[in-house]
């Protein structure tokens with residue numbers, strides 16, 4: 001009944017490990033896009049332009065209120081109707097990057113708003129440019145507050161990469177599923193997927209906490 | 223703001239022009255009028271101290287001069303040029319960001335809560351703006367920063383982060399940081415109010431030194447009446463957004479004319 005086959009495990013492990021590489025690439029690439037785009041979203045909402053602020057605000061709300069898997073489908077299947085034909089990888093990265101950019105922009109906003117007003121005033125009194133004020137004064141101080149949220153979403157994006165399997169990105173879930181369909185054995189591949197996810201998520205979460213403490217200390221704010 | 227701007231000169235001329243002039247300046251938050259048609263001049267090299275009850279608009283005066291607040295009426299001039307406005311086709315219009323940025327270079331400010339950049343060391347705090355605003359090389363900025371930190375007696379603490387400095391030391395770094403920008407006008411907003419009594423002297427001594435050795439124009443808000451009396455050229459007593467009375471320290475403290483001045487001075491001496 002409970003029929004676990006180790007020989008099958010060893011047989012499929014290389015394929016799953018290779019797919020884990022794809023999962024990691026997808027997570028890191030998606031996160032990189034989300035980090036940069038999220039900052040753009042966050043800063044756009046702080047410009048004097050009311051219209052820009054409102055448009056970005058609504059866009060962020062819209063992205064956060066709809067499922068990631070829908071966004072993936074939309075870009076991949078509906079995109080071509082508008083002449084936007086993207087490969088599964090590119091669609092997937094665009095969708096997941098955009099989705100997490102919306103969440104990260106909120107994290108950044110929270111971090112930026114937690115910086116005391118006196119810091120802005122000192123920067124103005126010293127006549128620092130807006131860009132310099134953000135990148136040298138405000139963002140470094142917003143970082144410690146934002147890091148916890150950023151870390152959660154790094155783990156979150158990693159755990160959401162299986163959704164890319166729906167459009168055929170050969171990441172871990174997609175590969176496990178393919179193995180199952182070929183061999184009619186699902187127990188081992190899916191169990192291994194779970195173990196691999198755990199083996200990466202747990203240490204990552206721990207590393208993030210260590211990193212957070214480091215950053216606080218290096219910014220002199222313990 | 224539908225004020226007739228033609229009554230304001232495009233610039234102040236003449237050798238006796240003040241370093242700072244508030245002309246008919248009004249500031250309100252919603253219905254609350256914080257400053258009401260304020261006129262105030264500060265001459266070049268003069269040390270003017272603003273005293274008055276809490277909420278009378280003292281901080282607001284400094285914040286407007288530092289361009290941290292916009293004004294609702296009137297014009298502020300710095301070194302003869304309008305700060306809050308600029309000339310366009312022969313009339314004054316509200317200043318744009320570029321004009322404000324140029325004018326702001328004349329002014330420096332020290333805050334009650336120091337507002338040092340906590341992730342930068344003392345010297346980095348003093349170098350940031352000289353390098354990135356004035357365009358000094360890092361070497362030049364460092365030399366100037368070291369000189370100024372020595373001036374405020376902190377040559378030993380150059381590489382410390384603010385969190386590792388006492389309040390008095392932090393405020394002295396903040397003064398050095400402001401001086402590093404070579405402002406013509408320096409503003410102090412209750413710079414000793416957040417300090418423990420035993421370190422207030424470190425900061426007032428620095429200000430004393432600036433008054434006696436440098437030809438800076440200074441505008442200071444303080445609750446330390448003794449200090450104000452000792453170092454100011456002139457004292458202005460604010461009441462409800464207006465100057466109730468002003469004069470030399472001896473005039474104002476020794477022979478106050480107005481009932482409200484007498485009340486205020488009585489109240490603060492009793493509190494001590």
Ligand SMILES: Nc1ncnc2c1ncn2[C@@H]1O[C@H](COP(=O)(O)OP(=O)(O)O)[C@@H](O)[C@H]1O
Nearest residue numbers: 251254256274275276277278279280281282283
């Ligand atoms: N941002 C603001 N919004 C609303 N009211 C303000 C604001 N800043 C200051 N005020 C009000 O303006 C008045 C003058 O404030 P302030 O200049 O700080 O007084 P002071 O420094 O003399 O104690 C106070 O009544 C204060 O509550």
Ligand SMILES: [Mg+2]
Nearest residue numbers: 280281282412
């Ligand atoms: Mg005040």
